[in-house]
Amino acid sequence: MHDHVQVGTVIPAKPPVGKFALDLAVSTPAVLISNGVGITPMIAMAKAVAIQGSDRPVWFLHGARSGKFHALAEEINTLAQQYPALHVHYRYSRPTPEDAGQYQDTGYLDAALIEASVLPQLEQLTGHRTADYFLCGSPPFMDSLRQGLAALGVPPERIYFESFSKPAAKSVATAAIESEGEAIAVTFARSGKTAAWTPAAGTLLELAEANGIEAPYxxxxxxxxxxxxxxxxxxxxxDEPPLGEAEPGTVLVCVGKPQVPVTLDL
Ligand code: FES
Incomplete structure (x- = not known):
């Protein structure tokens, strides 16, 4: 992008798709919690609620190292001025003197903040503590928040999250259990290679990569x-129907697994 895109460049783009979305048809209070670049889907969600003219309460909690690392702050601050039901809380882990007045407190975003700040406000506003929680950020951040929310009694069906990272590698124990079972031959026709797939190999894409075959993803x-x-x-x-719809005669190797011996155009 930096090397080749210029003003006037046409970039083919697909419409947004995914499971991490705020249902605008419901009015349950929403708590959007992010750190780093995890702020991007949260801004879209906050804007969608505001544009809809809803009075749905929304908490926008964001963690950043300092003002220098805080993306899109102005955009949210402007939105919060126009939409009184948007409650903003910024927590900086290493603020600088220039950041004074731009954040509420210091440290890392955690469930303790929700317990101390969001839940009492929720109760005061709505008479109950029910809310939908949306998390987006670094893996350790999301793990700690998910555990913390569970400890606060938030049911799993009220916690939505999106991760920017690849799924964690399987533990040796899991892989060993999964590897039991018969191998299935996968032929990569263009590369002239055939590999044995077992459940431990993961997806067809992972099998291709493990065998030195380059596949786009x-x-x-x-x-x-x-x-x-x-x-x-x-x-x-x-394992579950993919959101993307592959063309007839094609498959999505990033989530696909062989049912019988297969030959792929890879
Ligand atoms: S559908 Fe995106 S990489 Fe497979």
Whole structure:
């Protein structure tokens, strides 16, 4: 992008898609919690509620190292002025003197802040403590928040999250259990290689990568279609139906697994 995109460049783009979305049809209070670049989907959610003219209470909690690392602050501050039901709280871990007045407190965002600040406000405003929680940020941040929210009694179905990272590698123990079972031959026709797939190998994309075969990918979640690949023979299954719709005769290797021996155009 930095090297080739200029003013006037046309960039083909797909419409947004995914499971991490705020349902605008419901009025349950929403608590949007992010750190770092995890702020981006939260801004879209906060704006959507504000534009809808809803009086749905929204808490916007964001953690950053300092003002220098705080993206899009002005955008949210302006929105908060126009939309009184938007409650903003910024927590900086290493603020500088220039940041004075731009954040509420210091440290890392955690469930203790929700318990001490959001829950009492929620109760005062709505008479109950029910809210939907949306998390987006670094993996340790999300893990600690999810555990903290669970400890506060928030049911899992009220916690939504989006991770920017690849799924963690399977533990050796899990892989060993999963590897039991018969291997299925996967032929990568263009590369002239055949590999044995077992559940421990993961997805077809992971199998290709493990065998030194370069395959295009982006989201690795069955959404973007970047990994779409022609299936020359065999059958591929998905643990759950992908959000992206592969063209007939093709499969999404990032989430696909072989059901029987398969040949892929890779
Ligand atoms: S990499 Fe995005 S759908 Fe497979």
């Amino acid at each position: 982006s989201c690795r979640q069955g959404i973007c279609l970047t990994c779409m690949c022609r299936l020359d023979s065999g059958e591929v299954i998905y």
